[in-house]
Amino acid sequence: MKVSYTKNLRNSTDLRIHSIISILTETYDYVKLTEAVPYSVAKEYLQIERSPEAEARVKSIFGKLKSLPNALQIDKRGYRIAFPYSEDSTEFEIQSILEPYDFSIKDYKDGVALNTKSNKEIAIGKALNKISKKEPDAKELIDRYAAIKGKGATNKDSDLMIVFSSAKYDIIGMSTGREWDSCMNVIEGGGNKSYVKIDLKEGSIICYLTTISDTNLKKPLGRVLIKPYINTKNREDVVLYAELRTYGKIPNPEKFIDEVDDYMEKTQKLSGSYKRLGCLYRDSDRSEIEGKETIRTRALKKLKDAKLLTRAEFVSLPLKNKRQYIDRLIKKEYSLQRYEYNFASQSQKKEYIRKILYNWQDVKDYEFKGAPKDIKSEIISKKLKYKNPLQQYEFEAATQEQKEEYIDFKLSKKSIIYREEFEAATPKQKEEYIDWALLKYPLDNYELEAATKKQKEKYIDIRIKNGDSLKRNVFELATTEQKEEYIDWKILMEENLDEYEIEAATDNQQKDYVIMIFKNFSLTYFEMFGSAHFRYFKEKAKEKYIDLLLDTKRQLGSIEFKAATPKQKERYKEYAKD
Numbered sequence: 001m002k003v004s005y006t007k008n009l010r011n012s013t014d015l016r017i018h019s020i021i022s023i024l025t026e027t028y029d030y031v032k033l034t035e036a037v038p039y040s041v042a043k044e045y046l047q048i049e050r051s052p053e054a055e056a057r058v059k060s061i062f063g064k065l066k067s068l069p070n071a072l073q074i075d076k077r078g079y080r081i082a083f084p085y086s087e088d089s090t091e092f093e094i095q096s097i098l099e100p101y102d103f104s105i106k107d108y109k110d111g112v113a114l115n116t117k118s119n120k121e122i123a124i125g126k127a128l129n130k131i132s133k134k135e136p137d138a139k140e141l142i143d144r145y146a147a148i149k150g151k152g153a154t155n156k157d158s159d160l161m162i163v164f165s166s167a168k169y170d171i172i173g174m175s176t177g178r179e180w181d182s183c184m185n186v187i188e189g190g191g192n193k194s195y196v197k198i199d200l201k202e203g204s205i206i207c208y209l210t211t212i213s214d215t216n217l218k219k220p221l222g223r224v225l226i227k228p229y230i231n232t233k234n235r236e237d238v239v240l241y242a243e244l245r246t247y248g249k250i251p252n253p254e255k256f257i258d259e260v261d262d263y264m265e266k267t268q269k270l271s272g273s274y275k276r277l278g279c280l281y282r283d284s285d286r287s288e289i290e291g292k293e294t295i296r297t298r299a300l301k302k303l304k305d306a307k308l309l310t311r312a313e314f315v316s317l318p319l320k321n322k323r324q325y326i327d328r329l330i331k332k333e334y335s336l337q338r339y340e341y342n343f344a345s346q347s348q349k350k351e352y353i354r355k356i357l358y359n360w361q362d363v364k365d366y367e368f369k370g371a372p373k374d375i376k377s378e379i380i381s382k383k384l385k386y387k388n389p390l391q392q393y394e395f396e397a398a399t400q401e402q403k404e405e406y407i408d409f410k411l412s413k414k415s416i417i418y419r420e421e422f423e424a425a426t427p428k429q430k431e432e433y434i435d436w437a438l439l440k441y442p443l444d445n446y447e448l449e450a451a452t453k454k455q456k457e458k459y460i461d462i463r464i465k466n467g468d469s470l471k472r473n474v475f476e477l478a479t480t481e482q483k484e485e486y487i488d489w490k491i492l493m494e495e496n497l498d499e500y501e502i503e504a505a506t507d508n509q510q511k512d513y514v515i516m517i518f519k520n521f522s523l524t525y526f527e528m529f530g531s532a533h534f535r536y537f538k539e540k541a542k543e544k545y546i547d548l549l550l551d552t553k554r555q556l557g558s559i560e561f562k563a564a565t566p567k568q569k570e571r572y573k574e575y576a577k578d
Contacts, residue, residue: 037169037186041176042168045168045186045196046168046169048201051203054203054228055203057228057240058166061205061268062078062079062081062166063078065081065164068263068266068267070083070084072161075167079165079166079167080163080164080167080170082162082163082212083161084159085162085256087160087252088148089252090148091105091108094124094128096318097135097138097141098128098131101127101134102116102117103116103127104116105124111123111124111125111145111149112124125142125145128141136347137346140347140372159212160210160211161209162207162209162260163208163210163217164226164263165206165207165208165217168200170208171196171199171200171205172200174196174206174225174247175247176188176190178220179219180222180247184196184281195280198279199225199227199280202277202279202280204240204280206224206225207223207226207242208220208222209223209256220248221248221250222246222247222250222256223248224243224245224247224256224260226240226260226264227243227276227280228240228276229241229277229289230277231272232273232274232275234272237274238277239264239268239274241261241264242260242264242286243283243284244257244284245284252342254342254343258315261292262292265291265292270289270290270291271291272290273290273294275287289312295312296313296316296317299314299316299317322343323344326344326345327348330352330355336352338366341367341370346372349367349370349371349372350372350374352367353367353378354375357379357382365391365393368391368397373397376394376397377397377399379394380394381402384409390406392420403421403424403425404429407421407424407433408429411429411433416437416441419444419446422446422447423446430450434452438458439462442468445473448474448477457478457479460479460486461482464485467493470486472500475501475504484506486501487501487505487509491516497513497533502533502537507540510538510541511540511544514544514545515544534560534563535559543565546560546565550571550575553575555576556572
């Protein structure tokens with residue numbers, strides 16, 4: 001397939017995208033690649049045609065998308081247009097903090113900035129250092145950027161792209177055959193799947209977030225549906241705009257939707273306010289939209305008048321104004337909404353979370369995950385001080401010393417220690433935990449591997465005493481005496497022995513086992529069962545097994561006949577003649 005792209009690819013991420021797409025899309029048919037829904041189900045949806053107005057609108061938008069910088073056409077018909085996407089906001093934050101001081105980023109990956117007055121290049125780190133006395137967040141950005149550069153090139157499969165699609169299959173499969181589900185599932189329980197047909201007819205399109213190696217959208221991370229909105233004063237003026245609700249695992253939905261909105265505004269002209277087309281499913285509270293410039297003008301006025309902003313108004317603001325507003329909310333001790341917190345600077349997050357801790361309030365999961373490292377440590381230390389349980393993501397962020405302190409606390413409370421905690425424990429803590437756990441629960445493999453020889457023997461003794469079955473890895477750790485005791489118990493309980501247990505059995509145990517299975521199974525099954533294990537029997541057990549076959553005048557196989565004693569062979573020949 002042809003891949004069209006602009007000449008001014010910004011960086012190596014774009015080059016990687018182009019390279020991968022070129023390889024993966026050379027020889028395949030579009031529909032076959034994107035069939036997320038079986039054709040038998042999809043065919044009734046595929047028959048639906050867009051209205052002429054909707055078709056013209058979609059073609060116009062995709063024609064303009066293709067002409068934008070870094071656009072990648074990943075199918076021969078132009079139904080899919082992709083753009084590089086990054087969840088990491090570091091580049092954006094550095095650019096925003098440098099701009100007021102006449103610096104801009106020239107090459108983020110190579111660490112090059114540009115002095116816009118002198119037109120001279122300067123290292124990004126040096127540029128940030130120059131403004132660090134005036135900007136308290138510059139130091140944190142220097143450290144964060146250095147850490148990112150220290151990791152080197154990222155795995156290409158983890159690089160992300162957003163894919164705008166007008167293909168019917170991609171819209172039909174918006175919630176079918178995906179990692180997520182919704183009422184738009186056209187196969188299983190989609191209560192509102194009838195709206196899918198309306199979306200197709202009225203010209204809705206879709207935007208997926210996926211990795212750059214997933215050009216066929218087989219395993220996207222998430223999606224948002226982009227629907228028609230009608231101008232409240234001019235019904236001839238219709239634009240496409242995203243719902244506010246996303247599906248799947250999109251780490252920062254606000255950033256994702258904000259970027260999708262930018263692309264829609266780059267390809268359409270908005271004038272006034274618009275309402276979602278009434279016949280479409282209402283998937284979010286975004287029933288009405290305005291152009292970003294209109295909203296921004298209003299938001300800046302409300303910001304100046306010290307008024308509260310709506311979500312749309314806040315998102316429309318430049319980063320500098322967003323943070324002015326966040327400063328005001330923090331000073332007034334208002335709670336930050338998730339979308340506000342996501343745009344806060346590191347110093348603002350520190351101040352905000354310290355106020356939460358001071359007021360004995362709980363720190364939400366997204367607040368913790370987005371917090372600076374030193375604040376995470378403060379949160380954990382406070383929870384440890386007051387004996388509060390740690391969430392998994394908190395334990396993962398803890399220092400080794402904090403982890404050991406938390407494990408000591410759980411040991412004192414006789415609480416279950418989970419694998420991540422166990423692996424972080426000291427050898428002494430592991431031994432103490434296993435001493436307690438082996439009396440209560442079956443040990444997991446990783447616990448058993450860490451157990452001392454004495455603990456293993458004690459654990460197996462308890463399992464045998466309780467009449468528990470021993471898995472192979474546990475049986476193989478048993479002493480000879482424990483194996484004999486366990487096999488005696490299984491024969492007594494008339495249970496089948498596994499091959500490795502037969503091999504470990506004594507001569508007498510094997511003979512007893514042969515008698516037991518002959519007693520408890522039909523002759524036909526006995527032949528099948530006994531023959532399968534015959535090679536594991538020792539001499540006396542084999543002799544006993546053949547005797548039992550001869551007693552019932554059963555046919556001997558070549559393996560049994562070869563192992564028979566001379567006397568047994570004569571006996572077999574006698575009745576075989578008849």
